[in-house]
Amino acid sequence: MSGYVVGADIGTSCLKVALVHPERGVISISEQPYPMHRPEPFWAQNDAHDWYAALAKAIPEVLNSGGVDPKEVVALCLVGQRDLAVLLDEDGEVLTPVIHWTDRRDPDETTAIYDNIGRKELIDRSGTLPIPGLWLPNLAWTKNHLPQVWARVRHVLTPKDYLAYRLTGDIGTDPTGPTRSVMNDWRNEGWSEQTCQALGLPIEFLPEVKYRSWEPRGVLGESARDIGLAPGTTLVAGGGDDPAAALGSGVIKPGDISIGTGSSMSWRVVDSQPRHDPTGLIGLMPHVVPNTYLHEMVAVGSGTTLRWFRDTFGNDEPFVELISQAAKVDRGSQGLLCYPFVEGASVPFQDDKARATFFGIASHHERSHFVRSVLESIAYQYPSLLEVVKSRGLPVGTLTISDGEARSAVWNQIKADVLGVPITPAVHVEAPAMGAAILAGFATEQFASFEEAVNVVVDRGEPINPDPHSHERYTELRTEWERLRNVVYPDLAG
Template structure:
């Protein structure tokens, strides 16, 4: 039997999956590492903590019962996007990594907008947001000039881990697309952007496709991990790109709905000229010569967790949602907007906050729970609506995460999105996508699509209910008015928040 390993480098932990040729997960290992919040809005990690955790996870997999580690052929990666790792001339980090959820760079985002103007969207296809990498580079240059002076090259998180495992420096297109330094349509670092901010071309690593072979394990790493030095290491991709691969989002007409702490609607794109005017993210896919457009809801599953913790502390989600399927669509005229921590798509607004609209004395706790689920789904539908208005097909939606665990929520998604919604039998997210890149790169399959046919197992399917679709279409039009009606109030209230 042959195996590959998919490594998913997340924000709180690394998770590694051991997968066989049939696509079955034969082992899992996870290791956590700390986050550092030294100041308000800061979020950092030590790059070498990722490396140590990854090697420990690989060692656990190599020692899994019934597994011959000599039969592990390949490794690939999924990684948290946007995080900045700066290396000195000796290849060592000059400071902690600044992560995707760090918000210190608002001033640098405005600088990028002033400097590039319309060229920003024309080249990078994405607006300047605090999470992206270029604003972090500019912040370090401004506030830590000594660290910046030592910096000779930048990497993203998974690329640093792969570098420590192989000694080779690369970055794949899907992760590079989240830096604001890539010419997304033309698959190259933008000389114009680099010149505008006086950054040398040597500051950027070599670009490769996600399935490309980039090296083998260093002898010392092989010894510590228990893996053979012959294990092939493939570039890997950004977490959302790998999540799409692991869900089989590899052709036109397929869309991903992912409801975790945040929520994502991701639509496969073949057209590199697709223009969403910066209203959604547009990134290179982990599949060669493909792209994806993506909208984000900042507080998706978090909204339901907040509701449970606040109004049903000590209860399980099953207890909280008992009877939710008996509540009619619309929750008796109650609407919820999930803006607990601001919003991303289509309103990039840090000040906006959540609302319950239409509360009356007849509403019960279960009505509020239903409204929260509907509000999260309405927010995701903002992205679906943008895609359709741009002429894109949204016909089949693969649902993963918390929203795929509840049949009522799956049906709700089908009704609100007005599309067929499909759950997965073997949902493993980005880690499976990383393993698929290793399987494809190792030559197990002729294409990622063929790999998905073997590895991705579809489960139950939910089709729209015509009556519910009509009800939700009317409610969605009302939902879309709430942002504008409450923005001024929330801007005024911002001064009173702790």
């Protein structure tokens, strides 16, 4: 018998929930914001309790909106950020605010921990580029600066595994859980004993990898009522936000590419085999779809730069309205250039200490010029990232734009024109939550296959083709953008 499924995504600034029916597709969506806490310059922290409170608001909202009784929901699946480490004591209580991956409180200390263990060794073991904000440097900071807290640590969990623990009392994770920690071993799809020893963290404090993303991990008891569901609802293992986003945008076949700009810009490439990149530029992880892998590049600061601009100069204007102003301005933003490195740069070249800059500000520039220059600066990175994908011998097929940016026709056209190839926007932009709902449905046999689930749940728009004249002009503009970037940021010159 068909039943509803719920997918939830724990993001940087909000929790999103999707209610899906296996025959009718997407029924309703809820988004519950929570604050990013910045008690000091360059600090960024989440309160883990905010995630649970947001989940308890979002699920009743989607059920009420869809006119669905909680007893009609057969499964819940959680996905979320993998970069954040939630520290628990022996009683399962949260010990500290959760250091966010955008946190840049001590770049020199981050460099030291990576150099001491060995960057090459870490890339070889983890398949991940050692950048600031991930588990390893954040745990090292806690150990060095909060020794009394460190002494009480007994469990370290990802956000979605923390919520699963709150709901079931079970501690565990799936193979995507360790993949942005730099403490994992990609070969065994688990944790690295060597890296844990180097940090001085007992490996048993880390959650056992004991579920596949598409498998049930338990059944909710009375805790279900706290979040608006009924006891007996199946909890599905879930996975990381980026692989879930790929699934939620229909990216499940080798060569399919999902591109999303949230706080960062992520490229996710599906492959039939695990290909380790010795440079670490392309991260490696299992996909949340059986027998496939995901290669990932994450450009930090991209979406955060746009959010910073909106929050500082946009009077909290909705992103769709803010971005629409870019249509008033011609290609190149009339000479205004932006380098969107508010939190450093990571790919294709790395400079953790890089900071954002606007160049060429003139008296004729208005807010719309600044908006377009930010959008163009993010798009200017696309060709280099596509070249990295091709240079590693990865298959290249359809490029799908997911996340909130897919709503913007003007930004999508900029990206297609800069890149010179067609891109396809997703209609429903809450891709990680959609992917979570698909996992919930597959685990409880609401869908016979992932292909069937994608056909029911995922809706794509028409491909956006590049304009030949605009592509030619943008190639000239991007060349100038890169030339100046290499002067101002020599570490990004390659």
